[in-house]
Amino acid sequence: MPKTVxxxxxxxxxxxxxxxxFAEQGWNVVATMRTPENAGEWAKHSNITLIRLDVLDLASIQEAIRDSLRKFGKIDAVMNNAGYGLVGPFEASTNEQIKRQFDTNVFGLMNVCREIIPHFxxxxxxxxxxxASMGGRLTFPLYSLYHGTKWAVEGFSESLQFELQPFKIRLKIIEPGAIKTDFYDxxxxxxxxxxxxxxxxxVNKALPNMNKFGETAPGPEKVAQVIYQAATDGSGKLRYQVNSAPLLALRRLLPLSWFQGLMRKIILK
Ligand SMILES: NC(=O)c1ccc[n+]([C@@H]2O[C@H](COP(=O)([O-])OP(=O)(O)OC[C@H]3O[C@@H](n4cnc5c(N)ncnc54)[C@H](OP(=O)(O)O)[C@@H]3O)[C@@H](O)[C@H]2O)c1
Known part of the structure; x- marks a missing residue:
């Protein structure tokens, strides 16, 4: 029986x-999004089911899970991917912006977890x-709020793994580096x-330099393959890197002040 994600x-x-x-590998895919009516041709694959889900709307999360279970009988994997970057000087932020950033990247993800756990x-x-992101374990200038959300996802997921392990529920954290998507746009x-x-x-120096990493980065297909591996390798491995391992190793090995000096050199050049 095909699996469902x-x-x-x-x-x-x-x-x-x-x-x-996942659809090409034969999985049933519930591809959720805020506006499924705009999905386009790629979503016409026979293994793909489109369902509306806005992570800011708890009822839409509950309905999407209910509809998926009604259609496929069970769900084998859930991928919390929805997110965006709020960037710039922290002093310029408003409470509404901060709240929306955390509601989307953290509390939305937590709501999806809480709704799926009983089924799992x-x-x-x-x-x-x-x-998450490599930005869940290291930091760049002007990304303080985005990093706050991704560091939260890292700590949340790492701890949640303990209590779910007895039920054979696996936690996986994906830590991409720069990937060419709409993220930078x-x-x-x-x-x-x-x-x-x-x-x-x-800001005028650092942000264009950082956006350049996005422009020259690999596309999201490599991340998809690593996520498939995470869903199917049967291991207890928690963290998976894509285009981020060397920088994360530097962050781990260098004293923080050296790492930050290096970042300043690269980003403010
Ligand atoms: N690209 C990178 O360099 C990179 C690196 C590390 C981590 N990440 C993470 O990867 C994830 C995906 O980003 P991406 O790079 O693929 O960028 P993307 O192409 O812009 O995709 C972001 C997705 O999140 C959705 N989204 C935003 N708010 C939502 C909400 N309230 N409810 C449901 N969906 C919502 C967007 O939907 P709409 O079409 O409706 O806006 C879009 O489908 C994010 O969590 C991001 O933080 C990206």
Whole structure:
């Protein structure tokens, strides 16, 4: 019997590439997104079912899981992928921006986990795949709020693994480095505040340099393959890197001040 995966944020980038990849491998794919009516041709694959899910709307999470279970009888893996980047000087942020960033990248992901766990617990198995980022274990300038969300996803997932392990529920954290998607474009919200100009020179230098990493990065297909591996390798391995291992190794091995000096050199050049 084919397995079933439910993916959030499947309209573009990593979510879309992963939905297509799992469908090609013969899985039933519940590709959820905010506006399924705009999904386009790629979603016409016979293994793909489109369902509306906005991670900010708990009822839509519950309905998507209910509808998937009604259609396929069980769900084997859930991939929490929906997210975006709120970047810029922290001083320019508003409470609404911070709340939306954490609601989407952290609390939405937690709600999906809480809704799927009872099902996984009852069937004594299932895999929760949380897309964090290498930015969940190291930091760049002007990304303080985004990093706050991804570091939260890392700690949350690492701890959750303990209590779910007795039920044979696996946790997987995906830590991509720069990947060429809409993340650096329509999914990036740049904060600014009228009259707050003291950061302008810094922002105008650092952000274009960091966006360049996105422009020259590999596409999301490689991430999709690693996520498939995470869902199928049967191991207890928690963290999976894609295009991020060397930088994460540097962060681990160098004293923080050296690492930050290196980042300043690269990003503010
Ligand atoms: N690209 C990178 O370099 C990179 C690196 C590390 C980690 N990541 C992470 O990878 C994940 C996917 O990003 P991506 O690079 O594939 O960028 P992307 O192409 O912009 O995809 C972001 C997805 O999240 C969805 N989304 C945003 N808010 C949502 C909400 N409230 N409910 C449901 N879906 C929502 C978007 O849907 P709409 O189409 O409706 O906007 C879109 O499908 C994110 O969690 C991101 O933080 C990306």
């Amino acid at each position: 439910l993916i959030t944020g499947s309209s573009s980038g990593i979510g879309k590439a992963t939905a297509s990849y 617990r009852e069937q004594r198995g299932g895999t929760i795949i949380n897309v 329509r999914s990036m919200e740049v904060m600014s505040k009228p009259g707050l100009t003291v950061y302008d020179a810094y």
